[in-house]
Every structure is written in structure tokens, then in C-alpha cells.
Amino acid sequence: MFNGILLAIFNFAVKYYNLPFNPVARVGSIGKNKGTSMDFWTLEEYKQFIACVDEPIYKMIFELLFFTGLRCGELLALTYNDINIKKGILTVNKNLAKVKGKTIIQTPKTANSRRKITLPRFVVEHLQEYVKLLYGYKPSDRLFLVDKYALSRMMNKYSELSGVKKKLECMICDTHTQAY
Incomplete structure (x- = not known):
């Protein structure tokens, strides 16, 4: 353009x-x-992968990434307040980034990055169950207190365990080009 x-x-x-x-x-x-072309997981590949994930936080993270197409920074900035449980709508309105070694929450880079995503009912139910596991959690707090590097390590671990090729790199680390 x-x-x-x-x-x-x-x-x-x-x-x-x-x-x-x-x-x-x-x-x-x-x-x-x-x-560049994107290589997506099939539902069968996702099911094979997620069956090996035994940690609730990563199970929820990978489920959200697969069923919403969120970018890693968008996912890591999510709070429970961003989710309308009754309507099953997730609002993307912020992004987590590291600037000069400091973690910050910022607005999305473009207007098109601000969006509403309809969640499958079972994802909403899993989110509700996940939040119940969080001690002292407030709905304005981030849902996932991990960083991109921890996600990358866990993606590698569970990809290897499941035998499913890793396809999440562009969301996990800005230097990679493949997609989920």
C-alpha cells in the first residue's frame, strides 16, 4: 500500500x-x-499436543492460542475483565511487551489489532475453572504470569513429548516466522 x-x-x-x-x-x-505462508495445526495435531500438557496454566494458554489466534503479547496481557463470560467474547485491547528490559502493557500497534473474539463455550468454561485455581486473583490482574521465553520452552517440551511439530514460533518469539 x-x-x-x-x-x-x-x-x-x-x-x-x-x-x-x-x-x-x-x-x-x-x-x-x-x-510468508503459515503452517497451522490441524485439530488432530492440537489434540495430540494438548493431551501431553499436564500444567493447568500452559493447558489454558495453548488452548487460547489455538482457538483464538491471539498473538503471544496479546495473550500475556489478558485479564479476566477482558472476557465477557455470559456472551463468550474476549476483547483484545492491549499487548504485553518488553522495552529496555522492563515489562509493560501497551495499547495494540494498530486499530485492527483491537478486536472481539467469540470463544467456544468449552473454552469459557475452562477459563472459569482456571481462574478458580489462582490464589488471591483479582479480575484486573494478568491471567498468565509467564513470559514469551517460558512459553517457548514449554512449547518445545510438549511438542517433543507429543511428537507434534512446533508451529507457534511467531507468537512466542518475534525472531521466528512460522505460525500456529
């Missing part, structure tokens, strides 16, 4: 202001020409 706008501006300058050539046309596109 950005490339197209620049191309149009410089074409206008070539045509009406005697710019000798369009530099955008010479340089080519900014960024990738093609989006």
Missing part, C-alpha cells in the same frame, strides 16, 4: 513537475513481494 502511494506521488511529479524519473519505479517494492 505504502509503495503504491509513493509510486503515484512520484508519477505525478514526473508528469507535471518535470522530475526526470520516478525513483520508486527504479528501486522497486518496499518490503516483501509475497507474504
Whole structure:
């Protein structure tokens, strides 16, 4: 999109202001020409994987990641207040990030990142059960007090135990390109 706008501006300058050539046309596109493909788990692969997860926190995390498509930072910023239990709606309105070694909660980078996701009823029920396990929990507290690196370690552990290929890396660590 950005490339197209620049191309149009410089074409206008070539045509009406005697710019000798369009530099955008010479340089080519900014960024990738093609989006990378994503490799998703099938439901069968997910079931095989989740059957090996024996820790309630990670069982809930991986269930939410699979059934919602949340990004890791969005998931880690979630509070119980973000979930309308009666309607089964999860509201994405914040993101957890590390800035200069400090963990912060920030607003999503784009307006499109703010969204509402309908949850399957069983996920809502599992969330209710999970919250009951949390000692002294307040609905405004984060649901998952782990970091991306712990998630990556657990994904590796349970992928290996289950024999299911890991496909969550882009959500776990910003340097990877595969998706869940």
C-alpha cells in the first residue's frame, strides 16, 4: 500500500513537475513481494499436543492460542475483565511487551489489532475453572504470569513429548516466522 502511494506521488511529479524519473519505479517494492505462508495445526495435531500438557496454566494458554489466534503479547496481557463470560467474547485491547528490559502493557500497534473474539463455550468454561485455581486473583490482574521465553520452552517440551511439530514460533518469539 505504502509503495503504491509513493509510486503515484512520484508519477505525478514526473508528469507535471518535470522530475526526470520516478525513483520508486527504479528501486522497486518496499518490503516483501509475497507474504510468508503459515503452517497451522490441524485439530488432530492440537489434540495430540494438548493431551501431553499436564500444567493447568500452559493447558489454558495453548488452548487460547489455538482457538483464538491471539498473538503471544496479546495473550500475556489478558485479564479476566477482558472476557465477557455470559456472551463468550474476549476483547483484545492491549499487548504485553518488553522495552529496555522492563515489562509493560501497551495499547495494540494498530486499530485492527483491537478486536472481539467469540470463544467456544468449552473454552469459557475452562477459563472459569482456571481462574478458580489462582490464589488471591483479582479480575484486573494478568491471567498468565509467564513470559514469551517460558512459553517457548514449554512449547518445545510438549511438542517433543507429543511428537507434534512446533508451529507457534511467531507468537512466542518475534525472531521466528512460522505460525500456529
